[in-house]
Amino acid sequence: MTADDLADVLFIPDQFMDYRMWSDIPDRLGGRARAVHFDQHAQIPWTAGNGEFLDAAGRLAAGGSFHVVVAAGQAARFAFALAEAGMAKGLVFFGASLDRIPDDTDPDLFSAVDWDQTLDPYLPIVSALDEPDPDRRRDILLRVLRDTVDADAEPEQLALAVAMMSDHSEELFSHLRASATAGTDGQLPPEPPWIQRPWFDRLAELTVPVTAVGAGLSASAIARQARDAEIIEAAGGGLLPSPAAGRASAAEAILRMLDRLS
Numbered sequence: 001m002t003a004d005d006l007a008d009v010l011f012i013p014d015q016f017m018d019y020r021m022w023s024d025i026p027d028r029l030g031g032r033a034r035a036v037h038f039d040q041h042a043q044i045p046w047t048a049g050n051g052e053f054l055d056a057a058g059r060l061a062a063g064g065s066f067h068v069v070v071a072a073g074q075a076a077r078f079a080f081a082l083a084e085a086g087m088a089k090g091l092v093f094f095g096a097s098l099d100r101i102p103d104d105t106d107p108d109l110f111s112a113v114d115w116d117q118t119l120d121p122y123l124p125i126v127s128a129l130d131e132p133d134p135d136r137r138r139d140i141l142l143r144v145l146r147d148t149v150d151a152d153a154e155p156e157q158l159a160l161a162v163a164m165m166s167d168h169s170e171e172l173f174s175h176l177r178a179s180a181t182a183g184t185d186g187q188l189p190p191e192p193p194w195i196q197r198p199w200f201d202r203l204a205e206l207t208v209p210v211t212a213v214g215a216g217l218s219a220s221a222i223a224r225q226a227r228d229a230e231i232i233e234a235a236g237g238g239l240l241p242s243p244a245a246g247r248a249s250a251a252e253a254i255l256r257m258l259d260r261l262s
Contacts, residue, residue, distance in 0.1 A: 009068045011026070013075060023242070050081040054087070065088060069091055071094065079093065098198075124144055129176055137170075138169040141169050145165055146158070149161075204227060
């Protein structure tokens with residue numbers, strides 16, 4: 001297989017993460033694909049509409065489209081936008097963040113959660129918004145990260161998460177500070193355009209194949225909504241990159257998608 005025969009796979013990381021979250025997943029593709037990391041070429045416009053992203057992605061897409069677009073978490077909306085614009089032949093959602101709660105979600109699912117207990121470990125991050133020293137803010141964030149990871153997390157996972165969160169700490173605090181400021185007058189801030197028109201509601205309109213990698217609500221909801229979808233169970237999500245087994249499953253999902261497209 002020559003370089004010209006390789007499929008182009010675009011990787012879009014979750015917010016406050018970067019290309020490192022994919023770790024060795026591109027290497028696991030066995031020489032069948034060329035990895036394109038969007039964030040190595042342009043900043044991801046998290047606070048803007050999809051147009052700016054589509055323009056930047058168009059400059060990266062050989063022939064105007066990618067074979068597969070792989071998106072994590074909050075980046076799901078950008079992957080959908082590419083497919084909707086005819087710039088992606090297949091989508092792989094990795095722990096996708098849905099932009100609305102599906103209608104068929106069990107109403108007792110969230111009421112059973114003890115939110116005080118769930119959120120309590122993260123309160124130091126909120127308190128750190130008023131900390132004037134950026135190094136001190138970062139240290140508080142990293143301490144919370146270390147204190148809240150699963151006991152069986154792989155050391156490599158934690159080290160990579162710490163490195164990424166350290167580099168993106170000010171981005172995270174700026175986001176939290178903007179959210180806090182927007183709510184100080186007691187009024188909820190207006191929803192951004194991409195929330196007013198959820199991509200999840202339009203998922204059934206896509207004709208491209210879709211794979212949802214992960215477990216839980218989002219993967220099953222995507223599989224029910226999309227026309228041509230499959231689920232691949234994999235550990236991962238949240239602040240930690242996937243463990244080795246999860247990365248193997250993620251790579252397998254991409255390879256299966258390439259097979260579906262061939």
